[in-house]
Amino acid sequence: MIDTLDGKKILIIIGGGIAAYKCLDLIRRLKDRGVKIQSILTKGGEQFVTPLAVSSLTERKVYQDLFSLNDEAEMGHIKLSRDNELILVAPATADLMAKMATGIADNLATTTLLASTKPIMIAPTMNSQMWDHPATQHNLTVLKERGTLVISPAAGDLACGEVGTGRLAEVENIIEEIESFFLSNSNLALQGKKITITAGPTHEAIDPVRYIVNHSSGKQGYAIAEALYREGAEITLISGPTNLNVSLGIKKVNVISAREMMSATEKSLPADVVICVAAVTDWYIKNRAVQKIKKQKEGLPSLELSENPDILKTIATHKSNRPPLVIGFAAESENLIEYAKEKLNSKRCDWIVANDISGEVMGGENNQVHIITSKLAEKWPDMKKTDVAVKLTKKIVYFFKEK
Template structure:
């Protein structure tokens, strides 16, 4: 879990426990490391293997396990995360929390922690409405425990009402808000560093309804912004038009055209590292009419006079002042990607360049996977084909290693 925003997720008993798997997936996509504590009741609904596979970490269950206590004591477990989350939180575990019980690993972790705690209740509507449960919730809130949900709707028991576990994405959003609120200090190897990332395409207008663009989805650039933030960096993302949500914990600036992206990047300097992952249109139409260009029967198509757009990577790489300590470019090529990227790195003056082949059939543009080479002074390092989130994490870790070596 080193270097990432970290939570301990306690999965207690209840049919809603299966939703914890979706919650973990959502958090991991957003660069949050998750370590699970599974209660005896929770293990009746989800398996340790399924939790471990999604978290890529050990699952803790038994307070009396000598192996676990020698490797990761319950005190250490309760304090090595930024936030403790109980989801689902059954009526039983809420009652134990309110009354200070510590009769299993989960409640011991909750009693021993000095970190913020969040609960996502889930139970039958009658149990939720019971005065004892409401009194326990009131007491926990008074002690600073954050509560997300529950939601209203049909339940597995056949009743309808309040008591359903909040949707996993809503819980994930609440967790990220808590992590990024300042209540939890930023940690990780890039804490104290600032980063600028560009993402997506640019749209260069032809007239009010048409534009020049490319097929970039922004998935890789957005993933890089999240990965850098997960390692503790303060990140500014300058995004062209995409269908992606703004990453949590990242300042996002939306632009349309290359000239707007150039200005937003200049305004965001100085930063320690800049990663230019956007696929910026090379040209723009010099003169765009105020009205839609109409097709005339039998007439030739209108001639578009083009001008070259600003070269953002080359401009920032060549700055005499406010140049980032590390400038990383991207080279989206069709064939001979490494050779072309090596030449582009020299031509643009950037420190590193990430080469990827976007030829037809690769599925890179708009897809969820990428196969890249990282090109530096040391040569070209081939990375295996991976998800764009994994590529982003590997790049962010290389950036963190670079700054660690520079500070030695």
């Protein structure tokens, strides 16, 4: 799977804040994702992390001094400011923000920032009084107006012992912001496409404590949402109860029952593609009890079932908002192809992704699927659910190219 961050070039400027140590973790994680990192350590930054730690992690020289003959001969502040696709200042101290806002260029970091023609992203961190100070807030406004991307500091316990806004954003949030930046700036194949995906199981309540459910983990649907998101699509993920997380840029709508899933899916229209991956429970309990059903001395409680809405068919036959591409999933334990073809015709959808659930598909990491359309039946090899997601994404990209 191609990582959005793979091969990207980022210059990280590490300022003199107590949170500078978190930058080491940030660098390590970005490196793991294939990012090529150059770094500048300010005089303040040097007080909190060592140049050796930074250069060991970036596997490159860390630049520190504007007037160093070696640094200038090797890279030079102008080259440093131009050679990268993004400049990230983290931690961005009050001092650095003030210098950036007023255009001061008195060291390598500030001179590089002033000379830069590339997008600049800052992750401020400081004591909450420093953050709230009108001077800092004014500098923040100036920087934002100039197009500087700001990863807002979080609220909570601060290193100085006070509580307030000023904590460096969590490393994973900084990475997500960087990822969103690259996603929105690249020419991705599904940019501008709106895609709805349903995923996970639905729960149908018997009473306030009991419900009917199935073994769906949501992994396949979530993997598809992520793969399409990486191609720039605007994703709405309508999910039944699962314990999975998704990228911040994906709009997630949590639902419990099939009827809730139906109304959330309709609400997400118009869409360019709807993919119904969720394992929707076929029935709901018509005589759902308001209070917990007590164990009866004689006999068993009787549950009256009623049919749930057919989400796939409703979307595929939608009168006003039928998406150009509607894809359904069919989990079958026998006669896979035959049942999948029947489903394709009866639901009026465009493609069926059929999987044989006689193995460990539900909850497992792998999936072996067939793609059934009105023209063909393709068998894909057994592979990771994330790889199925990437292959399906490629097919969707191709569908729009051919249109």
